[in-house]
Amino acid sequence: MSTQPVLLKGGRLVDPSQNLDAVGDLLVQDGKVVKAGGKIAGPDGAIVIDAKGKVVSPGFIDVHCHLREPGREDVETIQSGAESAVAGGFTAVCAMPNTNPVTDNQAAVGFIIRQAQRANAARVYPIGAISVGQLGQAMAEMGEMVGAGAVAVSDDGKPVVSAQLMRTTLEYARSFGIPVADHCEEPTLAHGGAMNEGVVSARLGLKGIPDEAEEIMVIRDILLARRTGGHVHLCHMSTKGSVELIRWGKDRGINVTAEVCPHHLHLTEDAVEGYNTHAKMNPPLRTWADVEALRAAVKDGTIDCVATDHAPHHYDEKEREFSDAPNGIVGLETALAVVHTALVSSGVIGLPDLVNRMSVMPAKVFHLPGGTLRAGSVADVTVFDPAETWTVDATRFRTKGRNSPWTGRQLTGRVHATLVGGRVAWQLGG
Amino acid sequence: MSAPLGKDLVGLEGLSREQLQLVLDAAEGFKEVSERAIKKVPTLRGQTIVNLFFEASTRTRVSFEFAEKRLSADTVNVASSGSSVSKGETLVDTARNLEAMRIDMVVIRHPSSGAARFLAERIKSNVINAGDGTHEHPTQGLLDMLTLRDKFGKLDGLKVCLCGDVLHSRVARSNIFGLRTMGAEVAICGPRSLLPGDVGQLGVTVFDRIEAAIEWADALNVLRLQLERMSAGYIPSLREYNRVFGVTRERLDRAPRDLLILHPGPMNRGVEIDSNVADGPHSVILDQVTNGVAVRMAVLYLLAGARAEPSRGGDAR
Numbered sequence: 001m002s003t004q005p006v007l008l009k010g011g012r013l014v015d016p017s018q019n020l021d022a023v024g025d026l027l028v029q030d031g032k033v034v035k036a037g038g039k040i041a042g043p044d045g046a047i048v049i050d051a052k053g054k055v056v057s058p059g060f061i062d063v064h065c066h067l068r069e070p071g072r073e074d075v076e077t078i079q080s081g082a083e084s085a086v087a088g089g090f091t092a093v094c095a096m097p098n099t100n101p102v103t104d105n106q107a108a109v110g111f112i113i114r115q116a117q118r119a120n121a122a123r124v125y126p127i128g129a130i131s132v133g134q135l136g137q138a139m140a141e142m143g144e145m146v147g148a149g150a151v152a153v154s155d156d157g158k159p160v161v162s163a164q165l166m167r168t169t170l171e172y173a174r175s176f177g178i179p180v181a182d183h184c185e186e187p188t189l190a191h192g193g194a195m196n197e198g199v200v201s202a203r204l205g206l207k208g209i210p211d212e213a214e215e216i217m218v219i220r221d222i223l224l225a226r227r228t229g230g231h232v233h234l235c236h237m238s239t240k241g242s243v244e245l246i247r248w249g250k251d252r253g254i255n256v257t258a259e260v261c262p263h264h265l266h267l268t269e270d271a272v273e274g275y276n277t278h279a280k281m282n283p284p285l286r287t288w289a290d291v292e293a294l295r296a297a298v299k300d301g302t303i304d305c306v307a308t309d310h311a312p313h314h315y316d317e318k319e320r321e322f323s324d325a326p327n328g329i330v331g332l333e334t335a336l337a338v339v340h341t342a343l344v345s346s347g348v349i350g351l352p353d354l355v356n357r358m359s360v361m362p363a364k365v366f367h368l369p370g371g372t373l374r375a376g377s378v379a380d381v382t383v384f385d386p387a388e389t390w391t392v393d394a395t396r397f398r399t400k401g402r403n404s405p406w407t408g409r410q411l412t413g414r415v416h417a418t419l420v421g422g423r424v425a426w427q428l429g430g
Numbered sequence: 431m432s433a434p435l436g437k438d439l440v441g442l443e444g445l446s447r448e449q450l451q452l453v454l455d456a457a458e459g460f461k462e463v464s465e466r467a468i469k470k471v472p473t474l475r476g477q478t479i480v481n482l483f484f485e486a487s488t489r490t491r492v493s494f495e496f497a498e499k500r501l502s503a504d505t506v507n508v509a510s511s512g513s514s515v516s517k518g519e520t521l522v523d524t525a526r527n528l529e530a531m532r533i534d535m536v537v538i539r540h541p542s543s544g545a546a547r548f549l550a551e552r553i554k555s556n557v558i559n560a561g562d563g564t565h566e567h568p569t570q571g572l573l574d575m576l577t578l579r580d581k582f583g584k585l586d587g588l589k590v591c592l593c594g595d596v597l598h599s600r601v602a603r604s605n606i607f608g609l610r611t612m613g614a615e616v617a618i619c620g621p622r623s624l625l626p627g628d629v630g631q632l633g634v635t636v637f638d639r640i641e642a643a644i645e646w647a648d649a650l651n652v653l654r655l656q657l658e659r660m661s662a663g664y665i666p667s668l669r670e671y672n673r674v675f676g677v678t679r680e681r682l683d684r685a686p687r688d689l690l691i692l693h694p695g696p697m698n699r700g701v702e703i704d705s706n707v708a709d710g711p712h713s714v715i716l717d718q719v720t721n722g723v724a725v726r727m728a729v730l731y732l733l734a735g736a737r738a739e740p741s742r743g744g745d746a747r
Contacts, residue, residue: 197627197628198627198628199628199631199632201626201628202626202627202628202629202631202632203443203603203632204543204544204565205543205544205562205563205564205565205566205600205603206543206544206563206564206565207564208627274547275543275544275547275548316520319520319522320520320521320522320548321521321540321542321544321545321548322542322543322544322548323542323543323544323563324542
């Protein structure tokens with residue numbers, strides 16, 4: 001398929017996959033990167049985008065989001081989710097299987113892939129369920145799901161309670177070379193909890209979720225990865241203790257990778273004050289010490305990648321008593337700005353590190369195309385202005401969700417254009 | 431009158447010493463109304479108040495209703511059973527519907543922490559929290575403080591220990607916030623499984639043993655032990671609870687001074703408190719109930735007065 005060439009002129013090309021950080025042009029054509037760097041003369045008929053003052057990076061990849069289709073199309077569809085993704089600079093997202101019905105078989109995986117093709121926005125990679133119906137009992141047909149296009153398995157939304165099931169899954173997944181992504185939550189400790197267990201929960205009279213609910217499962221999974229040689233990917237890490245345990249595992253060469261969400265890098269349990277349901281998520285927002293540990297872990301690589309855990313809800317569902325409101329926030333369209341504000345503006349990491357955690361590493365960890373601007377690779381590209389400060393207005397989101405804790409807040413870093421497969425899938429103000 | 435308490439009373443946390451003082455002083459004035467032969471003043475004549483109870487309550491609801499009626503307000507009681515709440519209507523819809531009937535105030539009791547504040551932020555009527563989940567029960571805190579002030583003449587420097595299930599107690603939180611603001615020293619005592627882990631940061635002392643608490647305190651506020659805590663596994667048995675943590679005559683007899691005994695009710699006699707303590711000479715449990723009406727009259731009066739102001743809408747929170 002031949003597409004119109006696109007020439008991005010004069011941007012700062014930041015591609016840690018090839019240690020590239022220099023001002024130059026980028027030419028893409030027919031879905032591939034033709035050339036990155038230097039001055040490039042555009043071929044006839046090329047779309048030329050002025051990228052001066054902007055960063056041009058390999059497209060962001062989100063290994064963890066909830067697109068709600070099938071089952072809750074009132075809240076999000078693959079169409080609206082994929083459009084939200086490109087508006088946030090994501091050229092590819094991985095959709096968690098806690099849909100209704102659960103994505104636990106090849107037909108369900110195929111449905112998501114077809115819907116994603118129809119959406120024609122970001123690439124959408126399905127994640128299959130670990131267990132049939134996500135019930136934590138029988139293993140789902142992983143081989144067939146991988147054959148149909150699943151890139152990982154997870155029972156996310158729920159923990160894998162049975163250590164035996166987790167062990168078997170890690171072993172079985174080795175046959176297919178895919179990661180097993182776990183939502184680490186020891187259910188008896190977390191039961192009924194609505195926020196972090198600490199001084200704020202004590203004051204507000206809300207049942208807390210202790211750090212240990214996450215950490216017990218983190219170390220269990222790491223030990224099972226050691227036993228089996230399987231690849232465990234730990235979802236949405238939120239505590240300092242988890243960071244220490246992952247570091248312990250990586251130091252021993254255990255096949256463990258981990259992600260952190262933008263909100264856990266930026267907000268603390270204080271955001272819950274006033275029973276703000278837009279600050280309710282699972283795992284909950286923790287303390288400043290946790291935020292600092294997570295930031296340091298992003299810097300030193302203990303945490304491999306940033307993932308949004310984008311979780312749209314109907315506004316009515318969040319307009320509730322705190323303990324009854326559902327967990328989760330939307331995150332695709334604020335991810336860059338939040339990570340940039342929390343980590344780059346504050347001087348913890350540089351822009352190449354940000355691109356590494358949002359593009360290069362997610363591609364590596366989940367074995368996905370992209371994450372690089374090397375000639376010949378897929379032309380998935382994000383263009384963003386790292387200096388632009390903007391005010392978040394949830395009513396302008398492409399996602400159907402409005403449940404964002406950053407509404408009305410100023411953040412720095414804004415996506416200006418997103419190319420998927422060489423096609424301009426989104427442009428700010430376009 | 432300006433808005434001395436703001437639009438609503440959702441908790442004692444954040445109220446100033448002057449505001450708390452104002453309620454207690456106003457309550458002092460309202461005590462007398464209930465002692466009259468004709469127990470009625472026209473203060474809230476023509477005002478409509480809805481008592482919205484999503485949780486079973488006898489004492490608090492009756493106390494509010496007496497307070498409202500003695501101020502000549504028109505009142506309606508809505509209980510969760512028999513209302514549209516049980517048909518799945520959301521709290522915000524229930525509230526909006528009530529408000530569409532042009533009411534002036536809502537007294538809300540709800541099993542979710544934060545529900546009173548949630549409602550207060552969404553309706554124009556004054557909202558009074560009559561207990562929200564395990565968060566606060568501000569009028570109970572105020573009536574406990576009024577009772578303590580009656581007996582000791584002051585709250586400043588007073589040593590008060592809250593005994594029992596602090597973790598799940600909205601009464602405890604309101605007492606901690608209110609008493610500390612008024613300069614009292616506050617301690618808590620109970621099995622560690624029923625105390626919040628980070629309670630030290632709330633500015634209270636923790637006693638593991640009831641004997642030590644009794645030795646320290648001027649007054650004990652004995653919290654009700656919800657009997658379902660045992661089935662939930664927080665404590666092994668009610669029998670052991672009484673043996674180890676119960677406020678008993680024998681334990682009080684060993685105290686260096688006479689302790690005032692409060693209990694927010696309803697009591698589990700023989701569990702957290704023995705009958706001979708509850709009915710003993712230092713128990714002020716029934717004075718608390720009497721003061722409850724006066725405190726609620728004071729709160730209703732102060733909030734309604736704020737509403738009468740043309741400049742209303744200036745939410746002080």
